[in-house]
Amino acid sequence: MDVFAALTVVVAVISAFISIVSVVDARRSRRQAIDSAEDAKSQANNAIQAARDSAAASQRMADALELANNRAAETDAASIPWTVSKESAERWRLTNATGGRAQYVRLFPQDGVQIQAEDGKESRDIERGGPVFVFFGGGMTDPTTAEILVTWSDAAGSAKSFTVTLA
Secondary structure, X not given: OOHHHHHHHHHHHHHHHHHHHHHHHHHHHHHHHHHHHHHHHHHHHHHHHHHHHHHHHHHHHHHHHHHHHHHHHHHHHHOOOEEEEEOOOOEEEEEEXXXXXXXXXXXXXXXXXXXXXXXXXXXXXXXXXXXXXXXXXXXXXXXXXXXXXXXXXXXXXOEEEXXXXXO
């Protein structure tokens, strides 16, 4: 074998070796690309599920808040602190429906209307469900309705007021 032939065989062996290494490297790169694509797909699916879960939780929170607001509005609308009933032609009963004791209850007739508290007191304490009676109407010149501003302090000492209508 001459030198030239031996050199050709060595170059061919080196080329074959480089080709084999390139094929192995390409297969490794391909496997890594497939693994990366699968990982990216899995992470995308996880992100989609997390977004769905977050949206569902937000919707539940919004629904709960709306329900709570509706209940609060219903409670506020239903909680009339003083109820009125007509006992006779000129005697009216104002009942404490505040849910607690009302202290320092005062009555202020509006628009120049004249009323008289049956107990004759300027201020009084009224237990929950307890009444105060007032006289209004029954006369020929009396108006048909009267508004009375009721003021009181609750158990916490907070000043409250509510307008009742005698009609």
